[in-house]
Amino acid sequence: MEEDDIEAVVDVLRSDYLTQGPRIREFEDSLTSYCGTRFAVCFSSGTAALHGAYFAAGLCNNDEIITSPMTFIATANAALFLGARPIFADIEPDTGNIDVDLIEPAITKKTRAIVPVHFAGHPVELEKAAKLAKKHGLILIEDACHALGAQYRDINISNCKYSDMAVFSFHPVKAITTGEGGAVLSNDENFYKKLITFRHHGVTKECEAFQKRKEDCGKWYYEMQYLGYNYRLSDIHCALGISQLKKLDKFVQKRREIADKYSSAFKCNDFFDIPVERSYVKSAWHLYPIRLKDKFKSCKAEIFSELRERGSAAQSTRRSYKASAALCSSVSLASKAIVLAAPFRNITTEVP
Numbered sequence: 001m002e003e004d005d006i007e008a009v010v011d012v013l014r015s016d017y018l019t020q021g022p023r024i025r026e027f028e029d030s031l032t033s034y035c036g037t038r039f040a041v042c043f044s045s046g047t048a049a050l051h052g053a054y055f056a057a058g059l060c061n062n063d064e065i066i067t068s069p070m071t072f073i074a075t076a077n078a079a080l081f082l083g084a085r086p087i088f089a090d091i092e093p094d095t096g097n098i099d100v101d102l103i104e105p106a107i108t109k110k111t112r113a114i115v116p117v118h119f120a121g122h123p124v125e126l127e128k129a130a131k132l133a134k135k136h137g138l139i140l141i142e143d144a145c146h147a148l149g150a151q152y153r154d155i156n157i158s159n160c161k162y163s164d165m166a167v168f169s170f171h172p173v174k175a176i177t178t179g180e181g182g183a184v185l186s187n188d189e190n191f192y193k194k195l196i197t198f199r200h201h202g203v204t205k206e207c208e209a210f211q212k213r214k215e216d217c218g219k220w221y222y223e224m225q226y227l228g229y230n231y232r233l234s235d236i237h238c239a240l241g242i243s244q245l246k247k248l249d250k251f252v253q254k255r256r257e258i259a260d261k262y263s264s265a266f267k268c269n270d271f272f273d274i275p276v277e278r279s280y281v282k283s284a285w286h287l288y289p290i291r292l293k294d295k296f297k298s299c300k301a302e303i304f305s306e307l308r309e310r311g312s313a314a315q316s317t318r319r320s321y322k323a324s325a326a327l328c329s330s331v332s333l334a335s336k337a338i339v340l341a342a343p344f345r346n347i348t349t350e351v352p
C-alpha cells in the first residue's frame, strides 16, 4: 500500500457515503475504460462475482458448466450454488490452462456455459473457445481472477471481445486489491441489468424494469424480482480499487521483469519445467508456476517444506478440484500435474 492508496480510503471515511455512494460507479467506470468493455459490476468478492455471472447466464438445477480443474475451488463452487454441475476438461501441461480441444467432447445437452480460467495470469486460447461456444450456443465466461492486466492478441483481458462475461477478484494476492472484492465485465446490457439486481437482493428501483405497479414509478415502490444477495462492494473498497487500478500497468510490468529473471535463472535446470508464455499473449504473471520433473514428483512435500524453511513464499497450487463425485465430474488428469508457484509480492528485481 502506498500513501495515495491510504489517502483515498481516508477520504471516503471523511465523506457522506461509506457504501452505495459515488465511488462504486467511479470504480466501475475505471474498470470499463481500462478493459475497453461497456459494463462493469463490482461485487464483494471474486466468488460473489462468479455467482452473479452464473446467475446472469441463467444457470440452474442440473445444468452443466465446463471448466478447468486447475483453478481455485470458487470457479466450480459458484456453479454448485445454483444447483449446476461443474464438468472438468483437462489442461495443457505447459500453460496449465484448460485444453480447448478437450472441451467439445465434454459438451452434453445439459451444458450451458464454458468457463475457462486464465491460470496464473496466462490467457486461454479465447478465439478457439469463442468459436466452440458459438457453435454449440453456449455462454462463455472468463474466470479472469488471475489475469487483470494480461493481454490476448493485443486486447486487454476482460474486454469481452470473445466472451459474454469476465470475472475479476481483488483479493490482496491479486494484481490490484480492494481488500476483498470482485467484478463482472460484459458488453451485454441484459447481463448487466441482471448482475446489478442480483448484487442487491434481486431488487430494482428502475421504473422501466417494473413488472407491476408501473404507476408507482418514482415513489417509494421497488420490486424484488428474484432472490438476490447482498454482494455489494463498499465505497471504502472501491476508493482503494480506483487508486490501485492507476498503478496496475506498473505492477504487471514489475511482475514481468521478475518472471524474466526467474526464467533466465531456471532455464537449464534438471529439476523442474518453467512456465511458457505463448507468442500472442502477454501474461499478467499472477503466479510463476513450475512443474517438477517426473523423477522428483514423489518428493514434492519435502521440496515444498524446504523452500518454506528457507524463507521462500512458495505455494502448492490447486492441483485439481476434489469435491464429491456426486456433485462434480471425475477428477481430471490435471491432478497428476505437480505444480509449485512462486509469488511476486515483496520480491525485487535488484540484486542484493
Ligand SMILES: Cc1ncc(COP(=O)(O)O)c(C=O)c1O
Binding pocket: 045, 046, 047, 048, 050, 071, 072, 074, 075, 117, 143, 145, 146, 169, 170, 171, 181, 182
Ligand atoms: C481463479 C480464481 N477464481 C475465483 C477466485 C475467487 O476470488 P475471491 O477470493 O475474491 O472470492 C479466486 C481466488 O483466489 C481464483 O484464484
